[in-house]
Amino acid sequence: MARTKIDYGIDLGTTNSAISRIEGGEAKIIKVNGLDDTMPSCIAYNKKGVLAGKKAFAVYRSEQEASLSKDIEPNAFIEFKRTMGTDKRYFSSNLDKDLSSEELSAEVLKTLKSFVTDEAVNAVVITVPAVFKNNQIDATRRAAKLAGFEHAEVLQEPVAAAIAYGLDNNKKDGFWLVFDFGGGTFDAALLKVEDGIMKVADTEGDNYLGGKNLDLAIVDEIIIPHIQKNFSIDDILNDDTKKLKYREALKSFAEELKNELSFKSEFNLYKEEGSGTDDDGEDIEIDLTVTQADLEKVLSPIFQKAVDISKKLLERNNLKGSSLNSLILVGGPTFSPIIRKMLEKQICKPDTTVDPMTVVSKGAALYASTVSLSNEIIDKGRTKGKIQIEIGHEASTVEMEEFVTLKILVEKTEGIIPEKVFAEIARNDKAWSSGKVEINQIGEVIETQLKEGKNGFEVTLFDDKGNILESEPKEFTIIQGIGGLNSMQGLTLNWGIEIKKRETGKIEFRQVSGLEQNKSLPATGTANGLKTQKQIRPGMDNDFIKIPLYQGEHGADGTRAIYNEHVYDIIISGADLPALLPENSDVDLMINIDKSQKVSIQAYFPYLDHTAEIDVPTDTVQSVETNWLSNEIRKAKGSIEELKDEGINADKVQKIENDITELEKKFDNSKNDVDGKQEVLTNLRKTLKTIDELSETTEWPKFEEELKEEFYRLEKANKDLGNEKTTQIVNHLRNQLEEVIKNQDIKLGKALAEEIHSVFFQMTLVYQLINFIRQHNQNFGSYHWKDSNRARQLLNEGLQQIGENPTTEDLHPIVIDLINLLPDIEKPSGDDTVLVG
Template sequence: MSDTIDFGIDLGTTNSAMAVFADGEVTVVKNNDGWDYTPSAVWMNRAGAVWVGRRARERVFSAKDWPNVHLEFKQEMGLAGTAREFPAARVGLTPPELSARVLRSLRGDAEHQFGTAPAAAVITVPAAFRLHQNEATSAAAALAGFGSCPLVQEPTAAAFAYGFQNAGEDAYWMVFDFGGGTFDAAVVSTYEGELRVLDHAGDPHLGGKLIDWAIVDQVLAPAAAREFRLDGFTRDNRAWLGNFAKLKHVAEEAKIALSRTETATLDVELELADGSEHNFEFTLGRDQVDRIAEPYYVNAINLCRGALAKANLDTEDIDRLLLVGGATLAPGLRARLADPELGLGIELDHSQDPTTVVARGAAVFASTVALERAPAVPVAGQFTLAAEYPRTTGLTEVAVAGRFLAPSTMDWTGYEVVLDNPAGQPPFRTPNLALDGNGGFLTEVVLGEQTTSTFTVSLISPAGHRETVVPGEISIRHWLNEPGGTVLTNSLGLGQADGTFHAMLVKGARLPAVAHETFQTSVALRRTDADALIRIPIVEGERGRADRNMRVGMIEIRPRDVRLDLPMGTDVEITFEVDENRRVGVIAEVPLVDEQFEAQIDLSSVHAPEVAELERAQAEVEARLAELRADADRAGSAAARTRLTELEQGRQLELAKGEVRAAHTSAGSAAAADQKLREIQAVLDEVATDVRLPALLAELTTAISALRELVRQLGDAEDRAELAEIERRAETARGEGDPAAVEELLSRLGDLEILLLRRDGTLDVQVFHYFRQNEHQLTSRSRARELIREGEQAIARNDISALPGVNQRLRALMPATMPDPRGGVQSRNGLGGKR
């Protein structure tokens, strides 16, 4: 019996599949229909009986049954309040519960084929899935009866499948995974026997289903409305949901047929307002569908280019493009991908079945993951071996650590162990190894290349007898292109007081991972102010602004939680920890009061936005886009114009508006609309920075000129060297037109200015004068007057060294609404506060 998981599942939006690794081969587990995949569809009748797969999906054509059929629920994984209703049975199931039904069906297929239901499986998720979506997937696995189910990203799994079939090849690959509901791209390296994902990009709301719906919305629905004179025949009209479910199904079938033919005719019965049914027939052309699909193809290709740029690679560096997902069967997409101008120009590899390759790769990875079992309990007459060793490896020599357990306490003096593989290539046997006082040992074994090496474990008593050991052997498989383990799918970090996102664990970090950094509070927390609050948002995403990402948790520090007042600038040590199953823990420690605060991470309360909220966000995006377009023209910013052109060519706003309309009837579309509008805003943030570039450059010139004089008066050799370096980099930034580089240089100039002013006490005097001028704003007038007098006396006797202490005590009296007098002195790692 294998001691690894071995089963892999691709839990897809449209279809799901399962594969198993056994005897060095990967095979797909077929379902009861003899298919390699199972449609991700669930149907429940009035009696509460459930069908999954083909029979469920076909019920969309039944006027009686279609309201009790649910598909594409993967798009709503992790969203609270999104139960799908089955009116006939008067039952509602959440997306994880629906996904569990699909997983349970796949598990049943494996039980039918192998006689025993698998205890666990590796389940794939989109690379762009966020924490709440991953957690919902794990919940679905548990509901389906699986034990521990590691999650692996879909493009990573696909790369494992290709790597298993192409062992020994040192190369760079890119995975292009265009699935039913999601898109993922991954840059993969196969080097020195290890397969690693260098970077990935994706969109959990970009997939083939969007092309299907676009065919319906742009072509089929308008044609049907004209033919049958239907009023309000749109997808957001709940009166026509049954007809749109049918049109979506036949649109998908026609799209698939167009992978092989130039035209496809669809035929469907539509129900009119009076309840009568009429036949609707329409012929689609391949070119017509390619035009409809173009913006989705463009977005996918742009994501690929972004992943390549982050990996510091170009298309010429990639040896092959691995095609994954049913949408990649479309000739139009393949032609575009092969084109170096319109696409990527990378050699296409479609040697694997794109519909099952993810499940196959998940099974390959599953063969490297130990199956969790309860430790064996030794019984009289035998010993139990607890051993640690890699189940698979790219090395030919590996360590094996073990410990023998006996039914009762015993003396291990004189006991020895031997690991023997006489059939190995080459044969291998360890010397007789003496056990330590706890019955333990550590040794190295030699493996045969690209084969499974099985070692018999012999425990020899002091009298020379061979004892009974369970298990009596261990097996280690050597292969090339060994999977490199799981990685973090999105960056995790903090939202800072200035609204920026500070990533502590970056996307692609190997799991488990830990990060530790020290931040400073941006406000004071006084125990007498019951309403004071320091809030530290825990954020997931890749955007520079915290509010463009997703908040997944919060640390709150209140006056009642601390035994001393916390002045502004108090150190807070933040620790992030993510385990191999992507469980996240965040702790904030305040050394001043020796207290720890744990983040409240609630992934069960993520809701899809309301339609009205999305419509407001859409209007804001449209207004800002128009304003920035005009600003870019006035400023003559080529960089801003380029970003706006790319935004328009990808039809990002058009696609977002389509999702907003669909949000009336779909929580998944609401989540997609929210994400797309945030992404557009993030691009507009960059456009705004580009537009500001001329003003930033002028500010940089003025700041450098002013600092030259200050360095001449107060600086030393090190200060002059720093200024020279800033000036050198300023010339480069001007030539490249890089706003981010200019802002960084302005920050460095500010730091140098503060250093110089502090050196002769000027800064402390300026800060003191600020407090004196704003004495009326401080919370304790009597204490403020006392400190102001103390500072004035220090200045009178020319004791400038006393001012920092006075200023620090005055700062503790600042209300939360009072601006910080230090300006640039405030740490860039500033944590937020709120009243």
């Protein structure tokens, strides 16, 4: 059938995937092989080609079990979603080539698409975890392109689940919490619903927390200790490469344990053979009885991380579990009675009315029914011998009526169009129809009556004798009861840039106004008043400014930039500019993020009246160097010892120390695993931020003295150099100083210190310029001037100005010209490519 909306939604999961489409206004799962709702996100290669889903998973299981007793080259792969956007490669011996995560994901998408047998699928909405970083979203789009989709939109998984849930229940107001614990990632999304209008209020999550972590915990804490107790496997465990393969191979046993204990009180895992050999060449036999209590002890700490993330999300929005109207479960692991019991005890009783395995796919299809196809795709699908019509309407509404426009597209129709054409719109439940209404190429408006929930309509054309005319499109969908679908998806991370603080010289993450977490998409952010540190000469590639773009979690503003997720370094060089850009020139940034989270940037230079247009590349990948990560962990441990020496709250320090110990243990288990190292790095950054916050608590006594000293210095400068206006400013700062000291607020104190320093700098700048000229005049022969005659001329001019009571404006250009005559090694130090703010 001809479609004008995307109508197809895919849940591209870590362990399982599903595809749905809109049929008659309903989101219907397309059965995998005609039988199942989902298929394993597994790909295998044999000598004849590619396998996907269950067949591939059977190969994967066989390979893993075989690897316990011998070395094999893998040809089956799973959980590659966790390495999307990284440099991880999967080698297939049958193909004799490396494969990226995107290439493997593309095979999953192709397979899902192949189950649609009655029409070509050119466009799709693909879901991604809410806290997927920009490079991971880009990788998902690349996978869609490789799979042959001409148009692919991305939708956050919790949003998709909320859409499907919202249409299948009567709760139209209040707060909903989507608890999305998947095979590889965890998302918690808080939605506020008012009169059916849904809005994502806040999100939190972990890209490296999911079912894989549960399986590996069972391997590490139950299965391997059992094997160690009865056999010698030190050679395996002390070799990083062997250990990685061994843990992966044992995961199938962990899954078996987990599944059996979901409905049994205890289970005996018995493997007489196929478990490999120990260091002495003896066959390993597994005979292990595990109880539900044993399993709960191992899995509860992992589930607790997800519960804690959810509680943190509620707390920062001043809510409790009792404030929620619904707690919606998403993902296979949420079938576990362990997590359901934990959620009921610590937050509230979950709503189990939706299928955690299919709700995301269905929600994606419902959202897809609101997204228009491009004209190019629509035109490709036209059967032009039929009368072509255009149907205009709102895709979703909270009203019970909706105006629909119909018009004949004469230029798109190659068949005969009768002189008079009548149209009838009928709702699929047969409870309402419009009756026959004459339409033409100008258009006609018809008021449709809606029922609550999903509304499918069919359009039929007639001639003046009542004969049915062949036409397309024939169907359309209106979702009643949910409004604002196009704006409910928001930014799940703060977007910002790395800047050098003008007052302190500190390199930090500066949040871009308008791109804060939870801003609705599309979004536009601005960063104005930035300054260049050096001149940029036209046509010179070596003269450039650098704008490092980052994504940061809640509370990222003002943190060290390296603690956040680096997206891309935007470089603007002299080759991009039409003329000389002087030092200290203004730069105004505008960053645009569309609803599918594609990023573009405009950098405006007022001095040149020139705008540089930059599209952020969508093909970047990330890597984590093992030795560097090891060193970062070591430095973190050193910082903990410093906290102990400074007498910081022992309980808080102990918690951080425990976190680092756990991270170190995970790192030891995954030194050759890209996914594992990414997980360690993500959590290490969070711990380093906490260390910084605790370090600040020891700063107060010393900081208070420094702050007072800064203010007294400003007071003296004002007494010597100030006027009535500056005195008013100083008095205002004195009041702020008293408030900061009273509350011992170090964060506000640092902001005040920057303000005091800025006022002092402006007040005394003319004297700093005088000192610069005098110092370089007295030590003229010590500098390696590029043009000594010009330098002497400038210094003489400066000395003359000094004798005439100069202003900052008089001396500043002279000093700038002098600095440019110095070799780079003798210029003031610092990274002068980064913008100052």
